[in-house]
Amino acid sequence: MDFSQFVNQFIALLVIANPLSALPAVLRLTRNQTLLEKRQTGLTCAFAVGVILLISVWIGSPLLLLLGIKLPAFQVAGGVVLFILALSMLNAEESPIKQTVEEVKERKSESGAIVPLAIPIIAGPGAISSIIVDVNQFPGLFNQIVLSISAILVALVMGVILYFSANLEKMIGSSGINVINRLGGLVLAAIAIQSLTNGVMGLFPFLAQAQ
Template identity: 35%
Template sequence: MNLKLLGEVFVTLLVIVDPPGMVPVFLALTGALPARDRIRAGTQAVLLALGVIVVFAVAGQTILDYLHVQLPALQGAGGLLLVLVALQLLTGKTDAPEDQGGTSNVALVPLGTPLLAGPGAIVATMLFVRRADGSVDYLVIALGIMAVMLLVWLVLRFSGVIVRLLRPGGIEVLTRIAGLLLAAIAVQLIADAVAAFVRLYG
């Protein structure tokens, strides 16, 4: 087994996904939900992210080529989506959980994608797959992805401890901070997409 490749996949995706950095956003979006619904939202988000990453690992370049979409376009779209979510968090105008049909909407967008399975994770995975040499390397990449997603799930699963410590007032403050951080991530994604387009067409 190629342990070097496994380490590269694990560390790269772990840095991109950033489980500790996900906690404030996760709590801001799910802090008002019952513990069971919050855990379910975390599980759904991780499963969706895993599915999206696997799909793009297997057929990502084919999908983008068929749609005539460049990777920077995917990055820019993710940034714009995060801007909308960040504005909701900053203004406190997020939808009530009962208006969202349970936890599904929060789990799918923005938690599952583009936060967990964002452009960075998708592109990194596609590049690792291109480098792979044989079925053993594909298995190693799959193990690395699974390990990262398991770690993310564990972090989100036990975020309830933080909820109990913060109380509603603390969650409100955390929501505003998360909105600001999310806005910064969104702006960076859009800026990177613009820079990539300039390099492509400049």
Template identity: 30%
Template sequence: MDTILPFALLCLTSFFTLTNPLGTMPVFLTMTQGMSEKERRFIITRATLTAFIIIMVFTFAGQFLFKFFGISTNGFRIAGGVIIFKIGFDMLQARYTPMKLKDEEIKTYADDISITPLGIPMLCGPGAIANAIVLMQDATNIQMKGVLIGSIAFIYLLTYFILRASTRLVNILGETGNNVMMRLMGLILMVIAVECFVSGVKPILVEIIQTSVVGLVK
């Protein structure tokens, strides 16, 4: 229990900030401008389901991909930490936009924006995928794996309801409130990224030092 509770908190906070439904709301409202509530509901449902399925595939197939491409877990932690830190830094500056869309691009995506760009990469971007793979590696028992899967499912369910209520929430939060929330989530994300980076660098440095010591002894 002492291990599971902090792990659950880490899963929930990291995935909520990486999914960033509050930051996605204004973009979603822009892309669906002029659509009916029924059409918006369909887009939200399809987008969250797509994002959830994609991230679950990477969560379970991450280790296979490591072995197939010969990628070390520590190397992926370092790369993931850098990606997540960059996302967090952008959010801290209150200028996080998962995808910049022009008017003509919005029209292009209008028929199927639930898959791209809303589902991928807005709700399921490289940061979220990297986070899922790293946390699955950290889940050393079945309980922790269950917590991770449950946390991902909960966050995407929460994302669904937040986007459903996006019109009301944007009016309540306002531009200032949205910026404050984004900066706070960005700060949390940067701290998580540093921990992820350090956990990847530390074993590599220890191995280098041990190899050097053994070489000197010989």
């Protein structure tokens, strides 16, 4: 993995995790907390996101091998998941993939820095599947270390955004958050289509040869 590939992977993972989508949930969960407690909740969530992403980096490839799943098949599945997430972002809707009925109820409770904020709202199926695809697309210890750095950087960005969540809401407002979410959804849709294309080409090599 070269530097440009690292940058692309980092941006893609950040868009998929979409920290701005977690802001409304964070603000609701911390509405009765002091400013210090709100910031502690944000940092706890970011730390949990980092741990989840790192686990995905280091067990992603062995997990696919154990289950007998080939990379192209996982690329197609991951592409479908990402495209659904992209549509929900473009329509300013809560993703049906990220939240079950039980998870929505949990969001209304007074605690939830790890569940449901860290997982599945931020480090959801999209982020996890994206990392597993990257691990298999860029094998080797060096690339795993690079992907780990990317995961840590994403967690750090999450930490900063969630730490200043109350300030960000006042600065850009709900309309600003919706605009950014829609732009992110457009980028994510392109990433999803590329993943689907790569997966289909891998499953049916004759399609690539026909080009």
